[in-house]
Amino acid sequence: MSTPERERAVAELREAMQRSTLYTMLLHHTAASKAGLNVTDAQCLNALSLEGPLTPGRLAALMGITTGGAITAVIDRLERAGYVKRSRDPDDRRRVIVELVPENAARFEQYFEPIARAFGERMAGYSDAQLRLLSGYVQGGNEAMPGLIEQVRRMP
DSSP: OOHHHHHHHHHHHHHHHHHHHHHHHHHHHHHHHHTTOOHHHHHHHHHHHHHOSBOHHHHHHHHTOOTTHHHHHHHHHHHHTTSEEEEEETTEEEEEEEEEOHHHHHHHHGGGHHHHHHHHHHHTTSOHHHHHHHHHHHHHHHHHHHHHHHHHHHOO
16 A cells, blocks of 8 residues: 555544544443433443442542542442442452442443444454454554543643
């Protein structure tokens, strides 16, 4: 591929990724709204689903929100809605652990089933090698993202 063609292809991919981010944000907002949640609360559910039980401090750090009042308010809302429960860490009774209530979290996850179905249908058309390439690309982006988020947080 010549340099101008490559530059055009990279620009098209960047724009496609930007559009994908837009649609992903809109999807998450829509799903959160359907479940009676705000986006931050919904993403905390997502984080707990991916990471497993977390301390409030670790959840706050992961989400980029302050420890104390802000994360406590999120956990309180999610607990009142039945999505999470607090328990004591069996190894250190002073620590609190926040975990999903699986049967209730499934109520929220139902809004993502159409997306999962469509994703599965799209992936059926790719070869194993293509799937490995796509997976590597996404995993590489995921690995870079925490550092990039921190970079943006430090910007004026």
